[in-house]
Amino acid sequence: MNDLRLRFGQNLGLWLGVLLFVLLYALYSTLHPKGWTVDLLVQNANESFALIMVSMAQAVPVITGGIDLSVGPMMTLVNCLASVLVSGTPGAIVLGILACLAAGALAGFVNGCIVVYGRIQPIIATLATGAVYIGIALFLRPSPGGKVDENLSWVATNALAEMDTTYHWFPDGPPAWFAETLGRVPVPIVLILAVVLLIWVPFRNTVTGRGCYAVGSAEGAAYMSGLDIGRSRLAAYTLGGLFAACGGLYLALQTGSGNADIPQAGAYTLNSIAAVVVGGTSLYGGSGGAVGALFGALVLRAISFCFRVFDSNGPLGFLSNPLLQPIFEGVILLLAVSLGAARVFRVKNRLTLFT
Amino acid sequence: MAETAAPILELSGVSKRYGGVRALDGVDFACRRGSIHAVLGENGAGKSTLIKVIAGVVQPNAGTIRLNGRTVTFPSPQAANAAGIVCIFQELSLLPDLSVADNIAIADPPRRFGLIDRRAQRRRAEQLLARVGCEDINPLLQVRQLPLSRRQMVEIAKALGRAPQLLILDEATSALTAADVEKVYAILHGLRDSGLSLLYISHRMHEIEALADTCSVFRNGQHIDTFPKGARSDEQIVQMMIGREWHSVYPPKPQRTAPPPPALELNGVGWENRLHDISLAVGRGEIVGLGGLDGQGQRELLLALFGVLRGVSGEIAVNGTPCRIGSPAAAKSPQVGMALIPEDRKTEGLMLPMSVRDNISIAALGAMTRGAVVDRAQEARRIDEVAARLKIKFGRLTDAVATLSGGNQQKVVIAKWLLTGARVVLLNDPTRGIDVGTKQEIYQLLRDLADAGTAILFYSTDYDELIGCCDSVLILYDGRIVRTLQGEAITEANIVASSLNLPLARAAAESAA
């Protein structure tokens, strides 16, 4: 019990993010004119997927005390690559998906190499590589378009039951247990769970993964403790690239095309930083995690969902004015990132403010 | 001296230079198996560099290292660890955001299927913590949630977890409470008896007395002598460490007939639960020392006076005028005229990459302007004056202050505050990590400042310094002043006894026995 309370206290930021998301999503569901339905969940999950992955991509370098301003461009690059590769025979599709993921990981690896071996500050190194990745994306897809396998698009963006209707898993039709329960789970949620449980959680529990936290916490002490700090950093940026690739791939499936949209890439990068902070990861490194970033991204998405459903005749009707939404979103973002400032007013020794 | 056991570690002709500074100069040194070997020396004598070389943190410029008779080189701390050399550094090598269990198993945690086995890791942490008598530490706590003395115990547990052959402890007891020190001694003796070799770095004579089998003295990067415990008197050892008569180091204290008019008065100052009801007065021209064990509120007291702490209660008066000091800027203002030489000159005293000039003039810059512009002629003149007065050695005024030696860096910090014409000077352990010669200059400077009417409040972790420099010494214990020592009563025995909050009579009886 005591241990549980300890763990809870050490992850307060994460739980605040979760709580915020639950509250916001509950508000959204109750205000929605049709109420909460599976279709709504599918739609929301689809709209959130890319930002979640990009935020998780951002979280890993941030844990090491760095930052990756190229997560948006990496996502865009893979999005464009997918619009070229992910179509044709099933074999070609599988190869295309693997190539997309590998491309993202490679882009992240390049970031890591420049940061670790070039010893250039991450913020400026990834700013520059971001331009390069956007350039490659534009080269692949000078104007929006391309083609992504439609069956795959369909199943990836719907509930699990659609997998069966598309690929005919059950020759005799879906059994009742499947159709009633599992079949209603949106595929994007399954995919996110898979990424978290199959990639992030194991990574966190490797020596290299824990080294990421060590580097962000106290780089000198990590070195003294005999950790390979270079390898941890490289792994962090590479994993960031892989996560961003997942986001880009999904975006391609969702839109059915590739689009080297520079403003969109920038917006994703900036939102990913906000999501990481809202999810309880310190920009100074050493704490937090990709799960926090996941919820941070969900909070950001839930905020924009909420604005869609305010009844324009109700007491909060003015909130539904589309012209007011950007400013409310901005103010809420600003307030959310200022939450941590409460600490400043409790500090008794002002010297601790400077560390 | 007869070598009873083969040396586990042998250094021959090892040298290490940092820029122009020779930190180690042709050192020959050996350490036997199954013994506790103390390395003594002033700060800057080369002790820290010695262990950094042995532990693979830095590479020597010349010389060879032999471990168990085989020549070895350690390109990194990992390499030294793999060879069984484990180090507990003065600056803790713990990761504040990670849990105690994570920290103890950081380099080589128990794994299952390639992943860290948290349960096994936790069990291991509990076992190791039990070995150092700290069963009460929950391995799930983050290190940042532990007080400093507990962190040090975690550090020792972490070192033991690496199954060392040679364990190096660098000032490992500096943050420990008295009870923990006893525990550590027992653990270390137990380790020695099980065949481990320990290198123990300290500057506390009584610790050496209680712990070591063999002592080596270092001075100015050179190995002076090695001898079994008890073969030399304390006076001889001190003489070896400083290389000259000890008493010549401190300037004479003035004889006073009447107490000087007070420049700084505190009445019932408190802060959080770290400072309680502190009342004191520092007269013009007086040097008042703050003593006691480390971490009894001395640093907090100086920070409270300088306006760094929030929520300080009680009254502070300068030159008889009560004042509220809410920030260092207010403390510096001409009405107050206070200066603080902070604890850590590298992070709190200096902007290391900036020039000597910029560092010296930064505090007084506001007073050296014409209109809104820095009066560069006046600035240069005053910097020249103060640099000459303090005999600061540097190449050019535009050189980065990082290129200076520790002693000269500290002089730059002091020069910065001399330019403001401070009337009350607070010093937080100002001679830590600087050479004996510079120390002596600083003692002389403090006395000169006092003679010119400055009030000085001086915290030092070095009892000799308090005895040699101060007109009176206040001993803090648990955030309270427990004793005021004056004149002849400022003796090592009295300071030590008061620091442990023992009555003086008993301490006197003990020293007589």
Place this chain on the structure above:
Amino acid sequence: MKALAAIDRPMLIAGLCIVLILFAGTAYTVTTQGTATFIEPAYLLQQIKIAAFLGIVSAGMMVVILLGHIDLSIPWTIAASAMLATAVGGGWALPVGLGVGLAVGLVNGLGVAFLRVPSMIFTLGVNAVLRGLMVMLTGGFAPQSNATGLMVWLATGRPLGIANSVIVWALLSAALVFMLTRTPFGRYIYAVGNREAATYLSGINTRLVLIGSFIICDVCAALSGLLIAGYTSKAFQAMGDVYLLPAIAAVVVGGTNILGGQGRYLGTVIGTVLIVLLQSVLSVAQMPEAGRQIIYGAVIIAMLLAYGRGSAVRG
């Protein structure tokens, strides 16, 4: 000697890089069009005129980067200043525009200095708020009103033979160099960038330094917004977006340490010219956007690698 000492390694490399860009561009135009466009004075003057907009933004950004901070609210500070100035019009256009910069800088400075939110994330939030404000005020469309005559004159007039925007840039540069090298405030900026705790313990009000610097940065951005609106005679949504990354790049390519504390103003000017020339040469060479982005990023990385790597962690 003294003049030579004023040029450090990054500036030298950046300077050489400018020459290289001009040379490569000229070689291209000579072979394809038979003209040496890039070394014609008219072309160079035109480039300097364009560079003024980025140069003013970079100048302000440099001050904040010297502190070890960054200002991501630049894009919508530029746009807000231009939009409000054109909306108000008349004699109040300039004061309102600059007032926007002052207000934004004050908010940024307060957030960073008092709340101690990392500047990267706080200014990001401020940028979002500004965007929201502008959407609310303009209804999401570009304002219909035009830039005032004074704004147009400041941006494009040339009573002294060179464009006024260049003169504004030069005056601002002189003022910033004076501030950075001759005033206590300038010294404090470098001191905070190197070690804020030591500066604070030297009895300097570091909060004022932070707030003042953010105000300088955002007023510069606002000024640039006014000039850009004058140059294009209109303000429009997202007009500032293209200035953020080049401004950061110009400061860093000019040798200022992104972690703060080190950097010379001349370097930022050289960095600005380099970035503007690079963009211009690539567009004249009809390089598609894809190639431009790639070369742009590669040049920044190559230059930073050439400046020398940071130090490795050791003990």
